[in-house]
Amino acid sequence: MTRPLTPRQQNVYDFIVKTMNELGYPPTRAEIARALGFRSPNAAEEHLRALDKKGVIRMVAGTSRGIRLANQEIDGGADETDGQANNGLPIVGDVAAGSPILAAAHIDRYCPLSPDFFSPRADYLLRVRGLSMQDIGILEGDLLAVHRTNRVRDGQIVVARLEDDVTVKRFKRQGHKVWLIAENADFAPIEVDLRHQALEIEGVGVGVIRGGNGQALN
Amino acid sequence: MTRPLTPRQQNVYDFIVKTMNELGYPPTRAEIARALGFRSPNAAEEHLRALDKKGVIRMVAGTSRGIRLANQEIDGGADETDGQANNGLPIVGDVAAGSPILAAAHIDRYCPLSPDFFSPRADYLLRVRGLSMQDIGILEGDLLAVHRTNRVRDGQIVVARLEDDVTVKRFKRQGHKVWLIAENADFAPIEVDLRHQALEIEGVGVGVIRGGNGQALN
DNA sequence: ATACAGCATGGAATTACATCCAGTAATGGT
């Protein structure tokens, strides 16, 4: 239904996404023009109208930087809201490569905590393996509260699946490259090229719980 | 240096996060003013400056909607903080010197979590101040699950009241001397002589929760 | 040939915004 974007339109769109990722807000017409080499902001305006007509962005009239991405994405899609019955939050242990995180086989037990205690809502608790996030107080054995979504921003703590391996890291993106950054000087950042490697974002970290039934604080 | 957002500043910050989630770009001064009921955009401007000075946002001079979240957090979600759940763990905020920990005045709200999730049972959650326990992953703003007791053993994490000040430390005793030991090389152990100083043990730490709707994870 | 999108320049009107200045008032600490 959406006719393909022309190369120039793609450039404009890419610049909008890049700007929003790096600055946190969309560019103005003038900024687009400057970045793409137009001498008139009107060139940008007309590209925006084309992008709006093709449905990939939505313009907000009369509003500075009033550009919204129609389908927010790293992978595509939106927040899932599978309404599962409430026994509490499922606690997910070791996730086997290649299988879905919430497969019943991985669910150790349930934590009797309301998902809404965290914001955004937590969908499950993932038991953390390794020390890669210890500098921000996420230790081996901790439960990471995870909100299922693939809409992430630079700087967030994400649960990512890279080539079938599930890992918790800080997320940073630039164009087609993503860095998965550990919070521990002993671990080097992982650089991912989205053109050649399969990266899926399983969710974002929204909280941490330690000491759940059993292991101690020490 | 970043300590406390005032309630009003928190409102402004929440509105910024909410706007960015819903619209994809930050609000203008006028929009903040309208949302919070100010009659002048200058009120919003001054709150933004305060938030900038406290480090939670960064302002981009001369730029419309030039507001960036410093500690990335998205999906701020709904405004309702409370709502239900009286049968959870009370969350205790700043404890005034000399008053009992569980005095109603200190109870911010309740966490809908079963006390038995921790072992031994948690009686309340204490919001941690300061960085003295950061090396074992207990950070500023975390909720420490506390079991009320005054029977403690060496090496446990305790909530102690020393001369009317409430503090979280690791406990060690030898005869009439007690050491309250921080888990942070920048803090020296506190030596207490039980013959001359009043030390009360309020309880032991049995768990940690981070991210409980008061943001964190950064 | 002649339309019609894509891709631009250049100019200009009109808002939308950030930001400065001068006040008022309540609070809490020294």
Add this chain to the structure above:
DNA sequence: ACCATTACTGGATGTAATTCCATGCTGTAT
């Protein structure tokens, strides 16, 4: 008593930004 914050009202100014208009150059389908 005094000063520093917090928390605003009200108004003003200049620039940042959207958006309209006129114009022209390409290709490629009609």
